[in-house]
Amino acid sequence: MLTNLGYDFLNAGKSDEAIELLAFNCKEYPFSANVYDSIAEAYLNKGDTTLAVNNFRKALTIDPSYANSIKMLDELER
Secondary structure, three states: OOOHHHHHHHHOHHHHHHHHHHHHHHHHHHOOOOHHHHHHHHHHOOHHHHHHHHHHHHHHHHHOOHHHHHHHHHHHOO
């Protein structure tokens, strides 16, 4: 539910609010690849490629087969 709300903020153009909520989500669910993938997308949306890459990598440390993080890192690291 928190992830969905974070994406609602992103879709409304509220990147800072999305990041704040998704950061809380990461603290609540630190062993979920999805939460790190989601905050990575929020950072990417805001234009912070460094933090996006760091969080996509964190998602992959939790789940090395997480498809979206693999795809996004491939695109970002070309």
